[in-house]
Amino acid sequence: MKAFVERNWFIVALPLSVGMAWLIPQAGASGGWLKSEVTTKLAVAAIFFSQGLTLPAQALRQGALQWRLHVLVQVFTFGIFPLIGLALDAWIGSRLAPDLRLGFLYLCVLPSTISTSVVLTSIAGGNTAGAIFNAVLSNVVGVFITPLWVTWLMEAAGQSQPLGPVVREIVILLLVPLVIGQGFRLVLRAWADANKKRLGNLNSALILYIVFAAFCNSVVSRVWSQQGPDVIWLTLAGSVVIFVVATGLVELLSRLLRFNRPDRIAASFCAPQKTLASGVPLAKVIFGAHPGLGLILLPIMVYHLLQLLVCGYLAGRWARAEPVRA
Numbered sequence: 426m427k428a429f430v431e432r433n434w435f436i437v438a439l440p441l442s443v444g445m446a447w448l449i450p451q452a453g454a455s456g457g458w459l460k461s462e463v464t465t466k467l468a469v470a471a472i473f474f475s476q477g478l479t480l481p482a483q484a485l486r487q488g489a490l491q492w493r494l495h496v497l498v499q500v501f502t503f504g505i506f507p508l509i510g511l512a513l514d515a516w517i518g519s520r521l522a523p524d525l526r527l528g529f530l531y532l533c534v535l536p537s538t539i540s541t542s543v544v545l546t547s548i549a550g551g552n553t554a555g556a557i558f559n560a561v562l563s564n565v566v567g568v569f570i571t572p573l574w575v576t577w578l579m580e581a582a583g584q585s586q587p588l589g590p591v592v593r594e595i596v597i598l599l600l601v602p603l604v605i606g607q608g609f610r611l612v613l614r615a616w617a618d619a620n621k622k623r624l625g626n627l628n629s630a631l632i633l634y635i636v637f638a639a640f641c642n643s644v645v646s647r648v649w650s651q652q653g654p655d656v657i658w659l660t661l662a663g664s665v666v667i668f669v670v671a672t673g674l675v676e677l678l679s680r681l682l683r684f685n686r687p688d689r690i691a692a693s694f695c696a697p698q699k700t701l702a703s704g705v706p707l708a709k710v711i712f713g714a715h716p717g718l719g720l721i722l723l724p725i726m727v728y729h730l731l732q733l734l735v736c737g738y739l740a741g742r743w744a745r746a747e748p749v750r751a
Contacts, residue, residue: 446640453641461638469706477606524717534574536567551690643719
């Protein structure tokens with residue numbers, strides 16, 4: 426049990442942070458003693474500074490020329506995946522609470538993971554350089570495309586979401602720390618690579634704090650008192666459907682494009698995955714102090730746990746399988 430907790434402490438701590446928000450909501454709510462309206466913004470900036478500090482520029486150059494893989498992953502992440510979300514929203518979106526409905530759409534327009542997709546691709550014997558390039562490119566591009574998607578979706582639903590303040594927050598809290606982190610990497614690359622795991626743990630802790638603050642605001646605003654107990658099951662069911670459809674489509678497209686085995690593995694771990702590490706701070710920037718932010722984040726939290734379990738199993742299975750020709 427101790428070894429499991431050490432390896433998966435973030436998965437264990439995620440529901441605990443939500444539980445703490447129910448116990449002491451005033452602490453993490455806006456205006457509380459933690460001053461979350463300020464400290465969560467500092468946490469967002471720290472996360473993206475850390476990401477800039479650990480971005481592997483050399484690996485990016487190695488994978489830059491594999492354009493067929495990149496086109497599939499990026500088009501799927503920011504084009505096909507959002508269309509999946511819109512199709513499912515047209516089917517059952519009207520039956521969901523507005524904030525949960527927005528949360529599913531937000532999930533579908535997020536970029537891919539960075540660390541998880543790369544690690545799983547490496548374990549399974551896939552194209553690691555291609556996975557690194559796509560994961561990083563997805564997160565950089567997502568800083569711009571995800572807010573545009575969210576703004577359009579909210580306007581289509583009749584909700585107001587001015588783009589100017591969002592862009593300003595993105596530049597200040599995301600892009601500037603990311604660029605500064607890359608600048609520091611020029612002199613701290615060896616230290617950053619040696620302490621990558623610690624920096625990742627720090628980022629995870631900051632994400633937990635942002636989640637805690639979001640749920641504190643939701644509890645104080647009585648958002649959850651308006652929801653029935655079925656909200657968890659609806660979120661789980663919706664996440665499973667989206668994951669199965671996305672994973673199946675990526676596999677189909679990879680085979681239609683006649684990708685070799687390493688590229689198919691990289692596509693399978695990059696295109697269907699969605700980032701919690703960037704999704705939580707991006708949501709904080711895009712939605713600000715929205716009282717329903719906890720409900721908006723619920724689908725990406727459930728989807729994150731789901732993709733870890735399923736993709737971890739697939740990575741181990743593919744690692745044990747004999748390589749075959751595409």
